[in-house]
Structures are given as C-alpha cells and as structure tokens.
Amino acid sequence: MQIIALHTRLRAGKEEDYDRIHAEIPDDLDIALRAAGVHGWRIWRSGRDLFHLVECDDYTRMRAYLREHPANVPWQARMAELLEVSDDYSGKEPEVKLVWELPELTK
Template sequence: MDRIALHTRLAPGKEEDYDRIHAVIPADLDAALRAAGVHTWRIWRDGRELFHVVECEDYRAMRAALRDHPANVPWQARMAELLEVEDDYSGEDDGLRHVWELPAEPPA
C-alpha cells in the first residue's frame, strides 16, 4: 500500500469554490477512485495551500488509470480552473518526500 502526500495551491480567490465543490464529489468520480485502488484521500487547506494524503494500492498505477478516465477528465478540467498550476496526471511523480514520522513503538 502506498501513502503519498501532495501539495497544490489554489489560484487567488478560489478558496470558497474549492471547498464548495469538494463538499461532495461526483459519484462516478468516487467509483473511479475506488476502482483505481484508492482507499483514502484526505485534503487539508491552509489559505490557498492544499495538502493531500492519499492511501492507495499503487500510486503511479492509480494516476495512470485515472489520467484519461471519463469521470476524471471533466473533474481535472474543473480543478484546473481553481488551481495555480494544472496537474498533468502523468503518474510520474512520487508526491512529497517523506522526512519523518513518529515510530509505532517508543525507543527502548
């Protein structure tokens, strides 16, 4: 299982639109994400900064599966109107570099 962190940035003034649109995503997009192996996708927003944590079977395979998916293409077009930089959904990235996490067990 992959756990990937991502960072995106909203275009100025698009914060409320982004929150409203993400209140409920389309059912066909939900189904496509799950079929592509996504278990969870969480997004936090601080002003215009968006931080995502995605847990999926295989991140690159998921991105490739969704790149041309009929449920994802219009969603990505809508997101491109809100984000500062468009995401190409190439699946060639590995997300943010993991630096540290609290160990499951305290040191002995």
C-alpha cells in the same frame, strides 16, 4: 499500500469555490478512485495551499488509470480552473515515510 503526499495551490479568490465543489464528490468519480486502488484521500487547506494525503495501492498505476477516465477528465478540467499549481508531482514517487509519531498512552 502507498501513502502519497501532494501539494497544490489555489488561484487567488478560489478558496470558497474549491471548498464548495469538494463538499460532495460525484459518485462516478468516487467509484473511479476506488477502482483505481485509492483507499483514502484527505485534503487540508491552509489559505490557498492544499495538502493531500493519498492512500493507494500503486500511485503511478492510479494516475494512469484515471488519466483518461470519463469521470476524472471533467473533474480535472474543473480543478484546472481553480488551481494555480495543479500538481507538484515531479515524476518520482512522493511517498511519505513515517519517521515518528506520538505513542498512545498506556495505563
């Protein structure tokens, strides 16, 4: 499984719209994401900056699967209205390598 980190940025004044739209993802998009091999997708927002953590089988394959998917095309069109920087994907795998984490306390 891959863990992918992405950064996007909202257009000024679109923060509330983005939060509202993401409060409920359409069922057909949820199904498409899972069919594309996505196991988890979390998004954090700090002001206009969005930080995504995607857990998937194969990020490149997932993007190809969703590119023309009928559930994803209208979603991406809607996101394009809200995003200033739609994707900082540079063509190479933005996979995140875990270097360190705070260990759990043992008693």
